[in-house]
Amino acid sequence: MQLLRLSPCLLAALAALTPAAARADEVHGLIVAVSEFTDPALAPYALAGARADANAMRAAFDVFAGEKAQVVVLEGTKATLARVRSELRHLTESAMPGQRIVLYFSAHGSRIPDTGPRDEDDGEDEVLLMADAAEWRDGALPGALIDDELAAAVRAMRERGADVFLAIDSCASGGAMRGAEAMAVRNLSPEVLGVPSRAMRSALRRDAAWVEDDMPAGSGRLVTLAAGPTGDAAWDTPEGGLFTRSLARALASSPADFVELVREQRRQQASSALPGPASEAGGAIESAFFFAGNLPDLVASARAMPLPDWTLDLHSAAAPLCDMQAASPPRLRDPTQRLHLGHCDAVMLSLAAPEPGFVDAWYIDSARGRTLLSPIGGLYLDGRSPTHLDFTFVSHDPASGAPYPAGTDRLLLFWRKGRAAADHAAIIEFAVRD
Numbered sequence: 001m002q003l004l005r006l007s008p009c010l011l012a013a014l015a016a017l018t019p020a021a022a023r024a025d026e027v028h029g030l031i032v033a034v035s036e037f038t039d040p041a042l043a044p045y046a047l048a049g050a051r052a053d054a055n056a057m058r059a060a061f062d063v064f065a066g067e068k069a070q071v072v073v074l075e076g077t078k079a080t081l082a083r084v085r086s087e088l089r090h091l092t093e094s095a096m097p098g099q100r101i102v103l104y105f106s107a108h109g110s111r112i113p114d115t116g117p118r119d120e121d122d123g124e125d126e127v128l129l130m131a132d133a134a135e136w137r138d139g140a141l142p143g144a145l146i147d148d149e150l151a152a153a154v155r156a157m158r159e160r161g162a163d164v165f166l167a168i169d170s171c172a173s174g175g176a177m178r179g180a181e182a183m184a185v186r187n188l189s190p191e192v193l194g195v196p197s198r199a200m201r202s203a204l205r206r207d208a209a210w211v212e213d214d215m216p217a218g219s220g221r222l223v224t225l226a227a228g229p230t231g232d233a234a235w236d237t238p239e240g241g242l243f244t245r246s247l248a249r250a251l252a253s254s255p256a257d258f259v260e261l262v263r264e265q266r267r268q269q270a271s272s273a274l275p276g277p278a279s280e281a282g283g284a285i286e287s288a289f290f291f292a293g294n295l296p297d298l299v300a301s302a303r304a305m306p307l308p309d310w311t312l313d314l315h316s317a318a319a320p321l322c323d324m325q326a327a328s329p330p331r332l333r334d335p336t337q338r339l340h341l342g343h344c345d346a347v348m349l350s351l352a353a354p355e356p357g358f359v360d361a362w363y364i365d366s367a368r369g370r371t372l373l374s375p376i377g378g379l380y381l382d383g384r385s386p387t388h389l390d391f392t393f394v395s396h397d398p399a400s401g402a403p404y405p406a407g408t409d410r411l412l413l414f415w416r417k418g419r420a421a422a423d424h425a426a427i428i429e430f431a432v433r434d
Helices: 050-065 081-094 147-159 242-251 258-270 298-303
Strands: 027-033 070-075 100-106 109-113 124-129 144-146 163-169 222-226 280-283 311-317 331-333 345-352 357-364 370-372 379-381 387-393 407-416 424-432
Touching: 027 050, 027 081, 050 070, 050 100, 050 242, 070 081, 081 144, 081 147, 109 144, 124 147, 144 147, 147 163, 163 242, 222 258, 242 258, 298 357, 298 407, 298 424, 345 379, 357 387, 379 387
Parallel strands: 027 070, 027 100, 100 163, 163 222
Antiparallel strands: 109 124, 124 144, 222 280, 311 331, 311 345, 345 387, 357 370, 357 379, 357 407, 407 424
């Protein structure tokens, strides 16, 4: 069950500015494309498409970020771990509120035993292999950028107020995958790298984000986009990674927000001969694309559309002290009336339509904040059985307990067929503190 009002919160390369020269309105980018290894033992595993990835993302960055954006491209043997760390450090030191930073990585992924604060439930760290990667030795994997280190760098940028877009074309899964002759998986198994099997005995498969999103108030926003969930393959071709090729085309489509960007990227990738897994997005995807520009007025759009031809049932259940285990029995409510709910009440919707389609569910709170409750691709209705959408209504900040502005929250339910634009909508209103 989703909790509303909690703020939901790899692309170009960074120009190394000194902190004194930085400005709040600057755009920075770091593009890292590991197209070859300096270690002869790993040379056969070079990514054929990484150089094309760097070119594609550099061109895309110029279009959406503007000519004044400052970008560093580390490709081939320049993409060493030391150089990447140096550029990340420069980005962190110059970060400030209002800055926008894009980080993009095209590289082989792999897994090693947890080397950091022992914070991984499965006992593993995901890693990106830089150009100077080598086989396991002395209890470590040389040239490996560990997920914890990348997460710490991104966190530091955000703590200084910068907004960050992180995109990664890699996979951190093991296992053998087969594709067409010109296709390869962007993964090097721990066995190839000589990681001892005894160090991996307690490891369990997991699906986890590269970067955690537990940040203090005032931090910059974060959007992450990866070629696929942990455990899935990211495909490489001589023309570039499938994910990157589709992402570059999506960036050229001038999306209004990150939701539109991800949908277009997935649509482009789905048209490939071997589309691979769907990309995985996280963070503040409801934000305007690249954290700038005006967002469309979804409430006005919904009001201008006719009601969908569907059956909609809405129930609510009171949860005193936000204890869902002690929630009252569900109560049927009239969704055409402005609903008065208590803090932490559970809201449960059941939707059934006479034909297949998708619902995009947006929650617009009294402070005009936006939260996408449905999956990015939409909530699927099969035309036969009901589909459910549940969330928790909150009228106070869960962390501080401070009340939210009085007014009206709105749940917008946009109905569409397939990839067509929505042409029907329903609005459910919730009273806030009145």
